[in-house]
Structures are given as C-alpha cells and as structure tokens.
Amino acid sequence: MASFAFALPILPGQEGIVRRMGEAVSEDLRAEYEESRRKLGIIEEKVWVQRTPIGQSIIVYWETEDPQRTLRDMAASQDEFDMKFRELIKNSAPTMNLTGEQPISNELLFEWPAR
Numbered sequence: 315m316a317s318f319a320f321a322l323p324i325l326p327g328q329e330g331i332v333r334r335m336g337e338a339v340s341e342d343l344r345a346e347y348e349e350s351r352r353k354l355g356i357i358e359e360k361v362w363v364q365r366t367p368i369g370q371s372i373i374v375y376w377e378t379e380d381p382q383r384t385l386r387d388m389a390a391s392q393d394e395f396d397m398k399f400r401e402l403i404k405n406s407a408p409t410m411n412l413t414g415e416q417p418i419s420n421e422l423l424f425e426w427p428a429r
Contacts (some may be wrong), residue, residue: 315379316379318375318377318381319373319374319420320418320420322403322407323370323407324372325407325408328407331402332363332406335398335402349393349395350396353393354388354396355380355387358375359375359376361375372407385418
C-alpha cells in the first residue's frame with residue numbers, strides 16, 4: 315500500500331465551499347463518500363486546511379495501491395459524489411489536472427519510521 319500526500323492551494327474566497335464539503339462528507343454525504351473511496355481503492359484519507367501567509371491550501375493524505383491510477387479513476391468516474399468532488403476542485407483549487415497520465419507529480423524527500 316502506498317502513502318501519498320499532496321497540497322492544493324485554495325483560491326481566495328473559496329475556503330467556505332471547501333469547509334462545507336468537509337462538513338457534508340462528515341455528515342449528510344458520508345455514505346456516498348465512503349462508497350466512492352472504496353471504489354477508488356482508497357483505504358485511508360485525511361484532509362486538512364492549512365493557513366499560510368500566502369494563502370490557504372488543502373492538504374490530502376491517502377493510502378492506496380496506486381495513487382496516480384486512483385486520481386485517473388477519479389477523473390473518469392461517473393459516480394455522483396466523484397463528480398461533485400471534481401467540481402469542488404475545479405472551482406476552489408484548480409491546480410490539478412486529473413486527466414493527465416500522472417495527475418500529480420511529487421517527490422518523497424525523506425521518511426522516518428519509528429519502529
């Protein structure tokens with residue numbers, strides 16, 4: 315299982331939309347969210363909003379077999395929740411192109427397991 319993290323800047327004025335989606339996932343849309351993540355092969359997901367002097371970002375952490383495939387599957391999904399999620403990303407944090415072969419390019423600099 316791969317661990318995968320990425321950050322997406324939130325456009326100015328869009329934090330409220332991002333927060334409302336987070337609340338909906340925790341409450342009203344919980345069943346749809348869980349089904350979406352199971353279909354996509356995500357076994358763990360954590361999402362934070364990080365505030366910095368230059369703006370806010372969404373920080374996402376996943377555990378999944380193949381993160382790039384998961385992103386491509388999310389881009390192609392006709393699941394209603396996934397379509398809402400794509401719309402949220404497009405309008406609030408449009409720095410990710412889910413349709414590319416490698417939607418997010420990142421590089422692990424180091425890791426430290428406390429075992």
